[in-house]
Amino acid sequence: MKISPGASPADPSPPVGVDVILPCLDEAEAIPWVLARMPAGWRALVVDNGSTDGSADVARALGATVVREERRGFGAACHAGLTAATADIVCFCDCDASLDPSGLIPFVQEVRSGEADLVLGRRRPQRLGAWPLHARVGNLALARLLRRRTGLPLHDLGPLRAARREALLGLDLTDRRSGYPLQMVVRAADAGWRVTEHDVPYLPRTGASKVTGTWRGTWHAVRDMSRVLTAAGTTALPASGTAPAPAPAPAGSVGSAAGEANPVQRKEVRS
Numbered sequence: 001m002k003i004s005p006g007a008s009p010a011d012p013s014p015p016v017g018v019d020v021i022l023p024c025l026d027e028a029e030a031i032p033w034v035l036a037r038m039p040a041g042w043r044a045l046v047v048d049n050g051s052t053d054g055s056a057d058v059a060r061a062l063g064a065t066v067v068r069e070e071r072r073g074f075g076a077a078c079h080a081g082l083t084a085a086t087a088d089i090v091c092f093c094d095c096d097a098s099l100d101p102s103g104l105i106p107f108v109q110e111v112r113s114g115e116a117d118l119v120l121g122r123r124r125p126q127r128l129g130a131w132p133l134h135a136r137v138g139n140l141a142l143a144r145l146l147r148r149r150t151g152l153p154l155h156d157l158g159p160l161r162a163a164r165r166e167a168l169l170g171l172d173l174t175d176r177r178s179g180y181p182l183q184m185v186v187r188a189a190d191a192g193w194r195v196t197e198h199d200v201p202y203l204p205r206t207g208a209s210k211v212t213g214t215w216r217g218t219w220h221a222v223r224d225m226s227r228v229l230t231a232a233g234t235t236a237l238p239a240s241g242t243a244p245a246p247a248p249a250p251a252g253s254v255g256s257a258a259g260e261a262n263p264v265q266r267k268e269v270r271s
Contacts, residue, residue: 014105015112016041017088019165021081022064022095023074028053030097030206035062037102045084046095049077055095075173075180082168091162092181096205099123099160103200107162110196117167117193120185121160123202146182150189154197157181163188 020038024031024046031046038044046059047067056066069080078092089111091104099121107119143155159181171187173180188195 014039014041014102015089015108018042018091018104018108019081019085019087019089020044020091020093020101020104021078021085022046022093023049023077023081024051024055024059024095025049025077026051026053026055027095027206028055028058030095031055031058031064032062033097033206034093034095034101035059035064037100039102039105042101043087044101045081047077047081047084049073071176073176073180074178075176075183078180079173079176082165085165088164088166089162090165090168092159094159094205098203098205099158099200100203104160104162107160107198111162111164115194116196118163118185118188118195119161120154120156120195120197121158121200122154122156122197123158123160124199126201126203142182146185150186152185152189152195154185154195156197157185158200158202160200167193 018039018041020042022034022044025048027034028051035044044059044064045067046056046064047069048056048059049069050072056068060066065084067080067084069077081092082090089108091101091108093099093101093104103121107121110116110119139157142157146152146154146157161181161184168184171184171191173183173187175183185195
């Protein structure tokens with residue numbers, strides 16, 4: 001299976017008018033690498049979630065828009081970025097140099113063309129130790145629960161994703177901790193969104209993870225996400241007002257047959 005490291009010179013020009021939300025907590029060392037790979041015409045929204053290493057100053061000096069979120073939590077930072085965004089299409093990406101934001105270009109093209117409502121990245125480690133065992137085990141367990149809960153054949157709850165901003169706001173996401181990305185997928189599935197998943201390269205992060213860097217951190221993340229799956233707030237949402245209007249699947253696409261609520265396409269991102 002071929003995995004693209006991001007946009008290549010042969011790729012078409014990236015769509016303009018995209019906001020990329022980068023939740024950030026003490027990522028000053030990684031920020032230059034991440035921002036240097038931001039596609040031309042896209043705006044980086046670095047959401048500072050209480051950094052003490054000067055992350056906000058580094059990001060601002062490199063041209064990013066900095067949003068301050070005082071309430072600690074991955075979901076709090078992500079949602080602050082979502083509410084601060086103004087572009088029609090928004091993306092999410094970690095700010096720790098483990099994921100290349102240029103890899104979001106085909107994600108955005110797929111959303112903009114109407115092929116999908118939510119596009120997710122399935123992380124594929126590129127080096128030994130890029131994805132610690134405890135974090136991978138936790139992710140596998142949650143992915144299994146997610147498949148059972150939604151019927152979507154997804155394999156990862158990774159942070160690289162793209163969707164339309166107004167539709168995401170319509171999901172009324174409430175989790176402000178580690179369960180935010182999972183709640184997004186569950187509510188999107190309940191609303192009948194077309195969800196796709198693509199392989200993306202996953203590199204060793206810069207610095208120590210604040211969430212899954214230890215078994216204890218991973219356990220807390222799994223606990224937060226498990227609560228999302230069992231919460232009453234994840235019951236089916238009405239499609240009206242929560243997701244873009246369904247569009248016919250392109251010829252030859254891989255998805256569910258007509259009448260199924262949550263068609264999912266499995267594709268590869270190729271260079």
